[in-house]
Amino acid sequence: MSSVHSNDDAFSPRQREVLDAVLRLMVEEGDRFSVARVARAASCSKETLYKWFGDRDGLLGATVRWQASRVRVGDYDSGRLNASQLREKLEEFAVNWLSVIASPTSLALNRVAIGQAGSGNSRLGDIVLANGRLAVAARLKPLLDAGRAAGHLSFDHTEEAFRTFLGLVGRDVQIRLLLGDEPSLDKKTIAADAKRAAQQFLALFGTEKSGITETGKAAASRLSAN
Amino acid sequence: MSSVHSNDDAFSPRQREVLDAVLRLMVEEGDRFSVARVARAASCSKETLYKWFGDRDGLLGATVRWQASRVRVGDYDSGRLNASQLREKLEEFAVNWLSVIASPTSLALNRVAIGQAGSGNSRLGDIVLANGRLAVAARLKPLLDAGRAAGHLSFDHTEEAFRTFLGLVGRDVQIRLLLGDEPSLDKKTIAADAKRAAQQFLALFGTEKSGITETGKAAASRLSAN
DNA sequence: CATGTACCGTACCGTACGGTACAGCGTCAA
DNA sequence: TTGACGCTGTACCGTACGGTACGGTACATG
Numbered sequence: 480m481s482s483v484h485s486n487d488d489a490f491s492p493r494q495r496e497v498l499d500a501v502l503r504l505m506v507e508e509g510d511r512f513s514v515a516r517v518a519r520a521a522s523c524s525k526e527t528l529y530k531w532f533g534d535r536d537g538l539l540g541a542t543v544r545w546q547a548s549r550v551r552v553g554d555y556d557s558g559r560l561n562a563s564q565l566r567e568k569l570e571e572f573a574v575n576w577l578s579v580i581a582s583p584t585s586l587a588l589n590r591v592a593i594g595q596a597g598s599g600n601s602r603l604g605d606i607v608l609a610n611g612r613l614a615v616a617a618r619l620k621p622l623l624d625a626g627r628a629a630g631h632l633s634f635d636h637t638e639e640a641f642r643t644f645l646g647l648v649g650r651d652v653q654i655r656l657l658l659g660d661e662p663s664l665d666k667k668t669i670a671a672d673a674k675r676a677a678q679q680f681l682a683l684f685g686t687e688k689s690g691i692t693e694t695g696k697a698a699a700s701r702l703s704a705n
Numbered sequence: 706m707s708s709v710h711s712n713d714d715a716f717s718p719r720q721r722e723v724l725d726a727v728l729r730l731m732v733e734e735g736d737r738f739s740v741a742r743v744a745r746a747a748s749c750s751k752e753t754l755y756k757w758f759g760d761r762d763g764l765l766g767a768t769v770r771w772q773a774s775r776v777r778v779g780d781y782d783s784g785r786l787n788a789s790q791l792r793e794k795l796e797e798f799a800v801n802w803l804s805v806i807a808s809p810t811s812l813a814l815n816r817v818a819i820g821q822a823g824s825g826n827s828r829l830g831d832i833v834l835a836n837g838r839l840a841v842a843a844r845l846k847p848l849l850d851a852g853r854a855a856g857h858l859s860f861d862h863t864e865e866a867f868r869t870f871l872g873l874v875g876r877d878v879q880i881r882l883l884l885g886d887e888p889s890l891d892k893k894t895i896a897a898d899a900k901r902a903a904q905q906f907l908a909l910f911g912t913e914k915s916g917i918t919e920t921g922k923a924a925a926s927r928l929s930a931n
Numbered sequence: 932c933a934t935g936t937a938c939c940g941t942a943c944c945g946t947a948c949g950g951t952a953c954a955g956c957g958t959c960a961a
Numbered sequence: 962t963t964g965a966c967g968c969t970g971t972a973c974c975g976t977a978c979g980g981t982a983c984g985g986t987a988c989a990t991g
Contacts, residue, residue, distance in 0.1 A: 493968095510824025513948060524969045526951075535949065589884070590823040596885035597816040598736025604884035612877060643905065646876035650868045651838060653880055658815070658830035659822035679869065683905055719938090739978060750939045752981075761979065 490545060494531060497521045498545040501538065505587040512591070514538065539595070539603060543588055547610035562685075565626045566677055572619055573648045573673030579611070580653045581664045589657060616641055633686045640684055648676040716771060720757060723747045724771040727764065731813040738817070740764065765821070765829060769814055773836035788911075791852045792903055798845055799874045799899030805837070806879045807890045815883060842867055859912045866910055873902040 490498065500521035505512055514535055518525045532538040560568070579585055592607040623640055626632040634640040655662055716724065726747035731738055740761055744751045758764040786794070805811055818833040849866055852858040860866040881888055 508824075510820060514950080515948075518970090522969080524971090525949090526953095526970095527968060529950065530967095587823070589880075590819055593816055593883045594736060594820045594823075596883065597813070597820075598734075604886065608881065608884050608886055612881070642876045643873065646872040646874075647869065648872075649877070650872035651875070654815075654883075655834065655838070657819045657822065657880075657883075658834050660830065660834055679909055683908055740980080741978075744940090748939080750941085751979090752940095752983095753938060755980065756937095 490541070494541075495545065497523050497528070497531075498542050501542045502546060502584060502587070505542075505591060506583045509587070509590075536595075536603075539591060540606065543592065543603060543606045543610070546584060546588060547606065547614075560625060560629060560631075562631050565622075565629075565631050566681060568622055569644070569677040569680060570670075570673045572615070572622070573644075573676045574669055576615055576645070576648055577652065577664065577669045577672060579615075580649060581656060581669075585611070586656055589653075593657070612645075615645075619644070631686060632684050634684050643683065644676070644680050647679050648673065716767070720767075721771065723749050723754070723757075724768050727768045728772060728810055728813070731768075731817060732809045735813070735816075762821075762829075765817060766832065769818065769829060769832045769836070772810060772814060773832065773840075786851060786855060786857075788857050791848075791855075791857050792907060794848055795870070795903040795906060796899045798841070798848070799870075799902045800895055802841055802871070802874055803878070803890065803895045803898060805841075806875060807882060807895075811837070812882055815879075819883070838871075841871075845870070857912060858907075858910050860910050869909065870902070870906050873905050874899065 497517070500523075501512075501517050504517060504520050508516065514525055514528060517523070517538070518528060528538060532541050588607055589611075592603040596604040620637050620641055623632060623634075623637055623644075627634065627637075632640070652662060652664070656664075723743070726749075727738075727743050730743060730746050734742065740751055740754060743749070743764070744754060754764060758767050814833055815837075818829040822830040846863050846867055849858060849860075849863055849870075853860065853863075858866070878888060878890070882890075
């Protein structure tokens with residue numbers, strides 16, 4: 480299925496140490512990232528870096544894949560679910576997603592990948608996308624399908640419903656964070672945003688029968704107070 | 706009113722030529738942007754660039770402000786409007802917004818600003834934000850308020866309704882484009898997306914009285930077929 | 932004509948980067 | 962003990978960058 484990146488990713492413990500140092504450097508030093516700095520920060524020789532990762536891009540790619548490999552989370556097995564369970568899981572997803580895109584590591588990696596995407600062809604952006612958007616899609620879409628199968632949701636294309644959910648959850652948060660804006664995103668705000676997004680999503684795609692949309696507009700309006 | 710950036714922006718014709726060359730270079734050469742390249746592309750000496758803009762960051766800032774100054778568009782005076790006019794204007798906004806964030810110029814500027822935001826402090830991100838998000842907010846919020854005043858819309862906080870609209874319109878398009886993904890965004894797709902977003906927005910925030918939400922869920926589902 | 936100004940093209944300087952080469956050090960196996 | 966191996970630290974190379982300086986040219990003003 481997946482897989483944009485040929486994923487063996489069998490990094491040795493020492494290599495993992497180095498890649499963690501790269502991540503730390505990206506987060507803390509932002510743009511002032513260089514191979515020499517990585518070597519110094521990780522107490523590692525440049526020659527070893529080049530032997531292991533080939534070149535600068537290889538190091539970046541390995542770092543992104545390393546981070547991707549450890550974000551992988553549980554299955555959220557969505558067997559039989561009733562309406563309130565569905566809402567709960569949607570909120571859970573929204574909280575998870577907002578937490579991820581607001582995390583310093585995610586922001587740093589996205590900044591690097593975006594910078595790379597500007598010049599020439601590299602598949603860094605693809606890897607980040609596969610780790611972020613596609614990973615959450617792989618977990619959320621089964622939930623949406625299960626919700627539809629149980630009669631709680633109504634939509635024609637899972638992808639479209641999924642993208643609308645992403646839009647309702649994230650809105651313009653990620654791009655603002657990437658640009659250095661700091662919309663306060665503490666845990667309280669994230670929880671409230673998740674609640675609102677789930678409410679709005681159910682108002683749009685919930686079925687009448689499940690009573691899930693009943694308080695739709697009123698509640699959505701109320702929740703948007705934040 | 707506006708203004709994050711102290712806006713005199715009285716660029717001479719020759720300076721405007723140079724700044725256009727910078728934009729062209731950003732779009733075409735992506736990341737391989739340098740002062741020497743700008744000078745060559747614009748048939749202009751580096752010394753002049755430094756005299757005019759101070760340093761590299763000044764040149765970047767001037768370029769962003771120059772682009773911002775000419776995106777400024779009409780008022781969309783939203784006096785009395787009926788339900789169908791409201792929907793029409795919402796779609797118009799959505800088309801405009803999607804066209805902007807998908808344009809090569811916007812993508813290039815956002816990439817530069819995001820790269821800058823990673824390292825140290827510069828207000829480039831603020832300027833881009835002020836040009837993009839805040840500019841469209843300044844035009845859209847009066848429309849939303851007018852729609853509420855006319856009884857067609859119902860929400861407590863204009864900012865929240867506005868952000869939800871942005872989310873419904875843009876979804877994950879901008880970040881995907883920034884990362885080098887290419888979700889096909891021809892004029893047909895943009896028009897369809899705008900229609901869907903307006904439909905969903907009205908389903909969430911429209912009042913029953915105006916009959917604007919009547920076909921809400923059904924139509925939203927149908928439109929999501931793309 | 933003389934003078935000043937604004938600009939172009941190019942040469943130049945110091946620095947930092949990506950990438951390579953090499954010397955030294957610990958480890959482990961024969 | 963010896964040698965192969967993997968690693969660190971550092972020196973080094975070529976290049977490209979940001980920023981400055983200088984010579985040359987067009988033009989405007991007196």
